[in-house]
Amino acid sequence: MDIGLPRIGPRSLIIWRRNILVWRKLITPSLLINFGEPFLYLLGLGFGLGFFIGEMAGLPYLTFLASGIVASSAMNTASFEGMYSVYTRMVPQRTYESMLATPVDVDDIIAGEMLWCATKSTISGTAILAVASMLGAVLSWSALLVIPIVFVIGLCFAGPAIVMSAFSKSYDFFNYYFTLVVTPMFILCGVFYPTTSLPPALQPMVNILPLTHAVDLVRPLVSGQPPTAVGLHLAVLIGYAAIAYYLAVVLVRRRLIL
């Protein structure tokens, strides 16, 4: 097994560009989903629940929820892309096989895919921010800083998703990952309520989950509060991304270079 350290070269941008070109063909339905889904969430939960809740952790509930949804949808988008789309290109479509007959390496392919997943996260995160600000949920211009942060969140969740793709024998496998990993994070990591209100026994576990750190980065920027422990949160996100990138490269090499 080739466990050599991957090298990220400029060819990863070519892979990224390939995916952009495909995305551009379906830009309308794709953007509709990007805007439509958060709109539903914010309208339904933000206003519906918000009517009863009013404030949460000192923020209007719509603001609290919108900042959580920005982070969680970055997670969802990157996870979805890193599993269903990457698997499709890797296995049934044999797209990677065709790339590997050119000067492109597995290192480039995985880096390009992660960049692309993160780009898609950024698109969806930006769409949500736009919807949220139209609904009056964005309280500060510092929310613009969320855009690069969402890119990093996308990278963080793209890596593990691609690792899953590299292992998977079929699409069915991804349901487990969503049910066992993505959904619990969505529920536990502070999207809907502060993690501090969870039972103390759960806190350490929740604190090692990346979505917790993603939410903690995004929320102050959306609400205009001073962010805390930025270095730690970024380090956790980038750490997940880097380790998962390395694992994904090794596993995809093992799968494709037989």
Next chain:
Amino acid sequence: MSQSADAATAQSIVIAAECLTKRFGKQEVVSSIDFSVLQGQCFGLLGPNGAGKTTTIKMILGQSPISYGSLQVFGRPMPENARWARKRIGVVPQNDNLDPDFTVVENLRVYGSYFGLRRGELDDRIEQLLTFFNLSDRANARVEQLSGGMKRRLIIARALINDPELIVLDEPTTGLDPQVRHMIWARLRELKQSGKTLLLTTHYMEEAERLCDTLVIIDYGQILANGSPAELIRRYVEPEVLELRGPSGDLQLALAVQPQADGGPACRFETIGDTVYCYTDDTQTLARLFPDMPGVSRLQRPANLEDVFLTITGRDLRE
């Protein structure tokens, strides 16, 4: 003097494999094969299903680690130089892996971008390739709208996008109709004339005979024979073949004639199903010695590469 001569020969060897071996677990699928492909040559890699052809190609491309032995491509060892070598190689894979998310032109453009080629230099080249392979009027068709023959032509066109020195073709014409096949043969001959080196695998012996300067026949991962098609025919089979086809009772009667004992030409018989193959130097005389039987049809023909292939690899079914 001799040094520069050495350099010249070294340069003209495009692929050199020595004791090249590939194992999957305990199964050895390529067993210590040696061969070299010279520049400007069309080199054939023939063998039954599962012989190890695709595996050998994958090692040449650096898509499969080498278990043992050495492999040099363009004079550099593999797989360390795989990325460098692949810049100069065009690949036609055995299985279709066109990008279904793109049209015909986009497939060529995107594939070209993997080589770092820019839009400006690509556009002219793409137009030439589309013309070369009669695909111009399908330029904006989606891949799934193409017939099998068009897909295959597009894959070959795609393999030429980087103007490669070496073109590796893994069964380029499998499943194609005679028109497309002849067209592809003509294109491959043109490529060879323009100085390209070709490495070709095929199950069509006629194709190998028409295109290959040199070929190796491999089976169970081992090289069983090598040489030019004409050499192999000379070496492994008699020059002519008389085929007798009919119900087995009639064939039995025909064979009872024993032409050799009757002073006829030396002859080697092989019976497969409803056909007897008589390999000989002189089918004319031989044919006269067999009585005419209404149930038995006959065919006299020169020996070909298929006879060599079946003689060498045997007639048992594979896989």
